[in-house]
Amino acid sequence: QQQPPQQQHQPATQQITRPMYCEHCCLCTCVPEQEQPVEHLPNTWATDNEAGVTQVADIEAAVGDAPAAQAAAAAAEAPAPAAPVASAEVPAAEVAAAGTAVASAAPCWSAAQQQLLTTQQHPDAELNIVSTLKNDATALVSMRFLIAVLMIIVLLPVHVCLLLLILLMIPFWLITPACLLRCLGLEEQSNHEPAYMNAAYMSAESQVPEQLRGVFYMRNNPLDDDLVCFEHGTWDEEQKTLVLPVYVPHGWSFKQTLNSIVLLKSVGLLRYRYVFKFTTNECGALSEAIVGLKLLCFTIPSSVLRFGMTDVSKDKDGSLWERWTMLFGIVCRSYWVERVLDAQGTATPYFEHVKSEVPVKCIVIRG
Numbered sequence: 001q002q003q004p005p006q007q008q009h010q011p012a013t014q015q016i017t018r019p020m021y022c023e024h025c026c027l028c029t030c031v032p033e034q035e036q037p038v039e040h041l042p043n044t045w046a047t048d049n050e051a052g053v054t055q056v057a058d059i060e061a062a063v064g065d066a067p068a069a070q071a072a073a074a075a076a077e078a079p080a081p082a083a084p085v086a087s088a089e090v091p092a093a094e095v096a097a098a099g100t101a102v103a104s105a106a107p108c109w110s111a112a113q114q115q116l117l118t119t120q121q122h123p124d125a126e127l128n129i130v131s132t133l134k135n136d137a138t139a140l141v142s143m144r145f146l147i148a149v150l151m152i153i154v155l156l157p158v159h160v161c162l163l164l165l166i167l168l169m170i171p172f173w174l175i176t177p178a179c180l181l182r183c184l185g186l187e188e189q190s191n192h193e194p195a196y197m198n199a200a201y202m203s204a205e206s207q208v209p210e211q212l213r214g215v216f217y218m219r220n221n222p223l224d225d226d227l228v229c230f231e232h233g234t235w236d237e238e239q240k241t242l243v244l245p246v247y248v249p250h251g252w253s254f255k256q257t258l259n260s261i262v263l264l265k266s267v268g269l270l271r272y273r274y275v276f277k278f279t280t281n282e283c284g285a286l287s288e289a290i291v292g293l294k295l296l297c298f299t300i301p302s303s304v305l306r307f308g309m310t311d312v313s314k315d316k317d318g319s320l321w322e323r324w325t326m327l328f329g330i331v332c333r334s335y336w337v338e339r340v341l342d343a344q345g346t347a348t349p350y351f352e353h354v355k356s357e358v359p360v361k362c363i364v365i366r367g
Contacts, residue, residue: 110357113220122320122336125312129322129334136303136329145328147304154298162266166258173258184265187366189253191358195345197229197250207235208242211286211311211318213343217354218323220335224260226358227253227340233276240286242276249367256361264365270295276309286318287311304328309337319348 109117116122120130152159172180181187189196194215212230225246232251233244246252246267254260266272276289291307293300306326313320321337338350 108359109220112353113357116220116336117333120334122312122322124314124320125322125336126314127310127312127322129308129310129312129324130331133324133326133331135331136326147301158266158269161269162262165265166262169258169261173261180261181363184261185366186261186264186363188256189250189362189364190360191226191253191362192355192360194227194253194341194354197227197253198231198341198343198345207231208233209235209286209318210343212242213318214339214348215341216321216337217340217350217358218335218337219353219357220333221323222333222335224255224257224263225252226255226362227354228337240278240280242278242289243273244276245271245273247272247365249365251365253362253364255359256363260363264363274307281316283316285311285316287316312336319350 121128169180172183178188197215198213208231214231215227215229217227218225228244229251230242230244232248233242235242244251247264254264271294273294275292275294277292278286278289281287288308288310290302291309292302293305293307304327308324308326309321310324311318311320312322319339322334323337324334325332338353339348340351340354341347
């Protein structure tokens with residue numbers, strides 16, 4: 001009996017997909033592979049709970065003319081799904097602490113400066129002045145605000161000149177900053193070699209008392225000035241008063257920024273100067289100063305802005321001062337004035353703060 005000719009089986013073309021993740025994962029996606037002639041290629045995945053490794057449990061052989069080796073190769077090409085990663089819980093306290101640290105961090109400030117800003121307590125200070133200050137309610141805030149507005153109106157022409165000066169300096173600062181410094185009577189110096197600030201006074205008798213001699217670092221000062229030398233001021237022994245202009249050569253060092261350049265030129269136009277009126281203790285040493293601010297022929301009222309500087313060093317030798325501020329009768333944060341060079345130009349232990357916290361380059365008024 002003649003057998004009917006066997007019909008050649010034409011395998012169906014099916015697109016094989018490769019699961020990128022475990023089929024139990026809700027984010028399971030599939031990537032299409034090259035079309036291969038298979039009729040049926042089911043994948044069954046099982047998870048080995050003890051070993052934690054996912055493996056292939058069963059792959060049926062391809063039907064038709066596809067050889068068994070082809071099915072094994074397809075199974076080998078399929079990557080094992082990624083093992084689930086156990087989620088580690090982070091304590092809420094650590095997250096909150098990290099967020100607070102990032103939010104309160106000030107750019108270019110060390111951890112010690114951050115702690116000093118938060119606690120408002122210098123580790124070497126015998127006294128803490130800012131904690132004893134209280135908000136002054138003797139004058140209405142609205143009245144003080146009115147005085148400030150009137151002063152701004154009076155100084156409005158100066159503000160217009162400064163705005164024009166800024167617009168004029170911006171292109172020169174971006175292109176040739178060194179040329180701009182020379183044209184404005186400024187020069188570049190080093191904060192890490194501050195002997196130039198009191199070099200003229202080391203060979204001659206200084207007028208200011210011993211407590212104010214040398215070079216001081218204004219630590220945590222919110223403005224751009226870092227170092228100051230009180231010996232550039234004029235001392236009145238009878239009145240115990242020191243007049244210290246900001247526009248004197250080599251008297252102050254400022255950060256190398258455009259803001260500092262504008263500030264240095266504006267202090268010259270406004271004749272910006274401080275007047276320190278000191279009081280003495282029972283031993284005759286300087287203990288505290290009330291600092292007044294003068295612009296041109298005007299004196300800023302103490303009800304609007306009041307500065308003070310108190311000797312908080314343990315030996316009462318002027319090595320550490322607390323510089324406190326009250327704005328419109330409201331107590332502001334203090335900063336500390338540390339002596340980094342003595343009258344002979346010798347570095348003190350506080351000079352390490354300058355080297356670790358202050359930029360090397362600075363700008364000063366040319367002498």
